[in-house]
Amino acid sequence: MNPRRPAPGELLKQAIAERRGIVVAGAANALAARVIEQLGFEAVYLSGAGITNTFYGMPDLGYITLGDLAQHTAAVRDAVELPIIVDADTGFGNELNVRHTVRTLERAGANAIQLEDQVMPKKCGHFDDKSVITAADAASKIKAAVDARHSENFLIIARTDACAVEGFEAAIDRARLFIEAGADMTFVEAPTSIDELRQIPQALSVPQLVNVVIGGKTPTLDAAEYARMGFSIVLYANAALQGALLGMTKALTHLRESGRLDEDSGLVATFAQRQRVVGKPS
Structure with a gap:
């Protein structure tokens, strides 16, 4: 008898617990x-900025x-077997909206969602002139998300x-407040120095996420260095989006300049690669 294959949510939860970057x-x-x-x-992140840029051709x-x-x-759930982390922005409103967001995305196939504490409508985390709601209100929304999930393997990632x-x-x-509210992982967005990066996993008791925005505010290091932190x-x-662009x-x-584009140009995937x-x- 073949052993049961772990579900995507179980795989993600285990990988995060290992803290190996x-x-x-x-x-x-x-x-x-x-x-x-x-x-x-090992996992895929469904990017709110990416959807906004590609679906609507608009900024985040x-x-x-x-x-x-x-x-x-x-x-995405239908296309891949990987664990899916979904960027759920602010949860689309207050605690009641957050509950609906969690239920909707869990049914749609997400294995984790990320919720942030910005004032709605939010901005990209590496834009200037952001605003945040009160810490107490943000923690209340995280608690609502934790209470709304059906599966204990559905993870709540709390971003500030x-x-x-x-x-x-x-x-x-x-x-820390988000952890007290039940967050499985926290995400301190846009630290601007290596010293701040080092402090984050040391200061917080649950697993941590670092967001490397290419051209953004956070220092870019090798993945192994983040793992050591x-x-x-x-x-x-x-x-993927910036590479595709x-x-x-x-x-x-x-x-446009040559009037011709062939498979051997080195500029496009071949027809066979695309179908594969x-x-x-x-």
Whole structure:
């Protein structure tokens, strides 16, 4: 008799508990999620910024809805077997909205969601001029999320954007409140120095996530260095999107300038590669 394969949520929970700095790549859609899975990553992060940029062609300023997010989550769940972490922004409102968000995304196939303490509508964590709700209100929303989940393997990741608004120590204090409210993991967004990065896993009792925004405010280090600091997840939420944007620009610039684009140009995946990613038999 074959042993039972652990469910995606169990795999994610175990990987986070090990605190070994797993690199998690973000996807904006199911196609990107398939690429991430086929390259051997252990989990996929469904990026709110990525969905907003690709679905609407707009900046990450709180434009997407829960319906948009649930639709993309379900599509990714159908496309891959990896654990899925979903960026649920502010939870789309107050505690009642957060409860609905958790139930909706858990049914859609998410294994973890990230909730943040920004004023709604939120902004990208590496934009300026952010605002946060009170620490007590944010903790209440985290408790509502914890209480709403059905499975104990559905993880609540609590993010604070208070570094840029109230300072680093205030952000750590908020993360502690979120842990008291039941968060399985916390995420102090946009620390700006290596010293601050080192302090985060030491100061907080639950596993930690570091968000590496390419071109953003947080220092970029090797994943092994983040792991030595004690981080559980090293998130590259939009590396695939930024790579795809550069690739599209190069391929289409060549097409516009030359009037021709072939498989041997080195600028595009081959027809066979494209079909293989989406699972079409030969």
